[in-house]
Amino acid sequence: MIRNSSILIVDDEKNIRFTLTEALTSLAAEIDTAINAEEALEKIKQKSYSVMLLDLKLPGMDGISFLKMINEIRPEIRVIIITAHGSIESAVDAMKLGAVDFIQKPFVPNEIRELVSQVLERETLDEKNVQDYNGFLELAKKSIGDHYIESAIEFVKKAINIDSKRPEAYNLLGVLLELQHDREGAQRNYRVALSLDPSYEPAQKNLSRTTHSSLNGKINLGE
């Protein structure tokens, strides 16, 4: 399923690095670790990685600056942010800098596995062999990783055409509009998602985050 994928874990906490490595071993991917941004840069130079798990709080160069750099030098690397801070601004900044997703501590092995494999699977997606709702959504998420926001919007709209009764695509469209700084449009789509399913949590969280800050401020792409 996953071919020739390699993962780089960047965290200053030894035990986090170790447990993450252990958890992701089952994905049959090559896993490397780096203790800080500087070491991670060294590793990137030597090898190409599909996914990078990045702790925003790092000694030396901080995670956000490092993320900016990665996007410039190696834009193909999908970055998943790990953070202990629920601070919204840094998470939003990270999204806007091109991180595909982020996960908040504390998490469990399955959560991180699912997230990473989802991101890896997206890489194998091809527009030509995708015809279903979820496929278009994943394609859209992949396009976000590639910083093709317009094409991501196209994919989301295709998903909506397939099934306009599901909230996920509207939520994602909201996120995309938010990335284009269209706050009102984003909120409108989050509301549509909520009207379709009042219990759809990602849209709830996104809506309250865009109107104000909230308890949990991360952008939620929906699972």
Add this chain to the structure above:
Amino acid sequence: MVKSFQQRILFGYSISLVLIVIILLWSMSQLSRLSEASNAILKENYKSILAAENMIDALERQNSAILLIITGNGAKGEKQFSESESEFLQWFTRAKDNITIKGEKDIIDSLNTAYNKYLFNCKKIFSPDREPVTSINFDRDIYPNFLSIRQMCVDLRELNQNTMFTSSNRAVVIGNRARLSLMIIGIIAICIGIGFSLVVSNLVVRPVLRIKEAAQKIMEGDYDIHIAAETSDEIGQLTLVFNEMVNKLRIYRDMNIDRIVAERSKNDAIIRSIDDGIIVVDNEFRITNINPSAVQSLNLNISKEITGEHFLGIIQNEVLFHYIKETVQSAAPCPIEDKDTILTIDKGGDKQHYQYSITPVLSKSGTMLGVVLLLRNITKLKEIDRLKSEFVMAASHELRTPLTSIIMSVELLRENAILHQNENVEKLLGVIHEELQRLKILVNDLLDLSKIESGKLEINFEKVNIQNLVERAIALLKTQALESGVKLETQIAPELPLVFADANKITWVLTNLIANALRYTDIEGHILVQAGQIGSLLHVSVIDDGIGIPYELQSKIFDKFVQVKGTREAGGSGLGLSISREIIRAHSGTIWVESTPGEGSVFTFTLPVIATEQKGELNDKE
């Protein structure tokens, strides 16, 4: 001198009495004089007149008797003569006995002589040897005699008549004089009486008036009054007693003033020494008292006179003034909204926070006297609170990294154990897993609560339908309820008005309440979520028939880390209800619990509904 008031009145009356007696005596004497005068007329003159008249009668009859004799009718004439003679003499004696007037005696005397001569002449006629009576004799010897006697009698009568006339005149004069004198004396008596009455009444009234004036002055607050006791009568005694009373009143007042002054200075000292700012405002919004702490707190200009000024003239804070005005008007402690109770004052970049409260000052009868504004500096408290929240936040952040490592390790070990079917290890790891879940919830809740408490919780108000929120919360917990065999139902009144609320936060509260109910309700238990409108409030209740809450815990259930220790594991962080309360408070609602241990609990929260016109607007939009 007259001793008593009573005697004085009696004296006044006795003067009048004496006057009346004098007038009485005087008039009696006048009356007697008058009667004497008339009596005199009767006695002195009338008798003489009568005598004179009769004497004339008798004389004329004697004369006719002589004429009878002369004409030859001797016997009859003699008889008539002697009868008339005795009659004449009888009247003459009376006249003689009644000589009262000057000249009367002379007349009587000459009458006596003339009559005797007359009788002598006449006797010559009667004597046996008498010469024949001729007319010449008669004309010569008797008739002139008769005429002179008669003339004398007439004179006597005239004299007495004249005297009577004079006397009568005199009586009239006496009568007139008596009337005049009576009138004069009467007038004098009346004048004296009036004068005395005035004097006496004045004597009585004047001291009473003085006491009245003194009492009036005391009423006006002038206690420095002393009335000189002019007399030793009852009024004088009253004056003395009055003076004593005034003196005692003055002492009492001075004592009271001393006490009030002492009380005032004590109060002033207390107000001055209190660290909290105190401003006393009267019911016309003038500042009557302000302590240095308040002056300092509000950055007031000390050089300016503050007391007596209008509140707004000194403190330009409309919100504060609004609440003071409301308190003055309602005469009840003003319900101030939570967000308004804190006054923030910028002191050159250094922000100071004051929590204020407004208390009405009422007199015993309930009259509004003013309000007391208390400013409590809570800057330090706020700072401590902020540090606490920051610390908790930081701690819960810092706990996340080790917690992640542990969770990851345990989960990986569990996967391994399941893979290798090592049941004992799996169970032990399961225990660690459960506890880690609790720790995770605790860390997350602590972070949430510290965010809320440090004011970082932002409420995103929208117009929401509570039914949607209840449904959302139910949807989230449906599976869990099914698993624990609890029947989860809703009972929502139709056409409920919309509320202004943060949908996510209210859902969070609902979820928390339902999850709590699930946690404390046994298999085959019931949970009912009820919503309805009561007045301007929406009431939402979560009712369960679980184990209930012990009475001693009910008042503390919303505090941090308060949990009902049941027979089984609760599994919560002990912060859910604290967070719920903070969220509901931020919505201007209230949350409370009613519970009977063993029978179940009812958690209810309220949310203010939107006024109808706002609802209409929303409908238009949709």
